[in-house]
Amino acid sequence: MSMEEMQRKKEAQDNERRAWFVEIENQNQNQKAMEEMQRKKEAQDNEHRTRLEEIENKNQKAMDEIQRKKEAQDNEHRTRLEEIENKNQKVLEEMQRKEEAQKKEHHARLTELQIENEKLMEQIQRKEEAQKEKDLETAARYNELYKRMEQYQEAHKTQMEQMTKLLEDLKKKKLTSFEDIAENDKEAKEAIIKLAKEAKPFEMEGNNIALFGRTSCGKSTMLNKLHGKEVAETGKGETTLKIQSYQATDFVLWDIPGKNDEVSYLSLQYISFFKGLTHRIILVTDTLKENSSMMKLLDAIGLNYDIVVNKMDECDDEEQPKFREKIKEEVQTLELKGVDRIFYVSAKFPAQFPDWLAMVDYLTDPRK
Ligand SMILES: Nc1nc2c(ncn2[C@@H]2O[C@H](COP(=O)(O)OP(=O)(O)OP(=O)(O)O)[C@@H](O)[C@H]2O)c(=O)[nH]1
Numbered sequence: 001m002s003m004e005e006m007q008r009k010k011e012a013q014d015n016e017r018r019a020w021f022v023e024i025e026n027q028n029q030n031q032k033a034m035e036e037m038q039r040k041k042e043a044q045d046n047e048h049r050t051r052l053e054e055i056e057n058k059n060q061k062a063m064d065e066i067q068r069k070k071e072a073q074d075n076e077h078r079t080r081l082e083e084i085e086n087k088n089q090k091v092l093e094e095m096q097r098k099e100e101a102q103k104k105e106h107h108a109r110l111t112e113l114q115i116e117n118e119k120l121m122e123q124i125q126r127k128e129e130a131q132k133e134k135d136l137e138t139a140a141r142y143n144e145l146y147k148r149m150e151q152y153q154e155a156h157k158t159q160m161e162q163m164t165k166l167l168e169d170l171k172k173k174k175l176t177s178f179e180d181i182a183e184n185d186k187e188a189k190e191a192i193i194k195l196a197k198e199a200k201p202f203e204m205e206g207n208n209i210a211l212f213g214r215t216s217c218g219k220s221t222m223l224n225k226l227h228g229k230e231v232a233e234t235g236k237g238e239t240t241l242k243i244q245s246y247q248a249t250d251f252v253l254w255d256i257p258g259k260n261d262e263v264s265y266l267s268l269q270y271i272s273f274f275k276g277l278t279h280r281i282i283l284v285t286d287t288l289k290e291n292s293s294m295m296k297l298l299d300a301i302g303l304n305y306d307i308v309v310n311k312m313d314e315c316d317d318e319e320q321p322k323f324r325e326k327i328k329e330e331v332q333t334l335e336l337k338g339v340d341r342i343f344y345v346s347a348k349f350p351a352q353f354p355d356w357l358a359m360v361d362y363l364t365d366p367r368k
């Protein structure tokens with residue numbers, strides 16, 4: 001082998017060795033790099049693990065917190081729910097209790113009302129029966145009165161005919177009050193007085209009091225107050241249209257309708273009736289002139305009467321003495337003869353005037 005060849009071989013061997021070394025070196029380096037990488041990876045893995053553990057811990061804590069909160073919330077809700085349920089239960093019970101109480105109350109009230117109704121019905125029935133009895137009584141009294149009137153008419157046939165004719169003539173002459181007649185037809189006046197004097201009084205039992213007066217002067221109001229019950233209808237305008245009688249404890253009250261045509265009072269039946277009365281009350285409001293004709297007739301046939309001045313509540317307090325004086329003067333100027341007593345009252349407010357009690361005493365005095 002040549003030197004060159006040996007040199008070449010050695011160089012090749014050297015190259016080969018160098019390459020091998022380089023390779024080993026490279027391998028070593030790779031190994032180191034690999035180790036480094038491995039280390040780094042492990043460190044990273046460790047870090048990740050730690051991080052992961054941390055996160056897991058954190059998550060776990062968060063989960064625990066959530067769980068705790070949820071449980072706390074659940075507990076709160078449960079408690080709240082229980083509270084609400086309890087409250088509802090109580091409200092329900094209260095409602096039930098109230099409903100029952102109300103039912104009981106309603107039932108009691110209903111029973112009460114039923115009892116009250118029954119009582120009222122009984123009362124109404126009793127009143128109706130009493131009214132029926134009273135109506136029968138009144139009807140009997142009327143029948144009695146009419147029977148007596150008929151008998152009277154029968155017994156006084158000629159006088160009745162004379163009187164009727166006389167009154168018809170007077171009506172034709174437009175003489176509608178006793179005053180007119182007295183003034184304008186002396187003969188007729190005398191004839192009336194004669195017939196009236198001859199007329200016999202109706203026989204009536206008990207204390208019979210009649211109220212005369214113009215429409216709306218308060219006859220029915222006064223009658224109700226005397227009676228102590230609302231028996232006669234009252235009101236504005238003509239309310240009483242026919243003679244009515246009411247049996248009270250101490251008297252029989254006669255409500256005489258206010259008449260525009262006074263001549264009708266001159267019939268013999270009326271005159272006999274006037275004669276049969278215990279008291280004839282002439283009710284006035286403003287002046288005696290309202291009823292002077294009636295009083296003159298009573299004067300002429302010798303019947304006494306009482307004057308009751310009503311609606312005194314409508315007269316001012318300071319005017320009252322003057323008003324009383326005026327009424328007294330009228331008695332003088334009209335030359336009234338048969339005035340027994342004069343009372344100043346208010347049938348609407350009886351307690352306002354002491355004359356009311358004096359009048360009641362007087363009317364119920366059995367000596368009269
Ligand atoms: N202010 C006042 N009003 C009265 C009084 N008396 C009666 N009245 C009223 O006068 C009006 C007529 O009363 P009545 O009692 O109906 O008269 P009456 O005289 O019966 O009338 P007729 O039945 O139509 O003749 C009613 O509105 C009564 O309330 C009273 O003393 N004072």
Ligand SMILES: [Mg+2]
Binds near residue numbers: 219221234239240
């Ligand atoms: Mg009346």
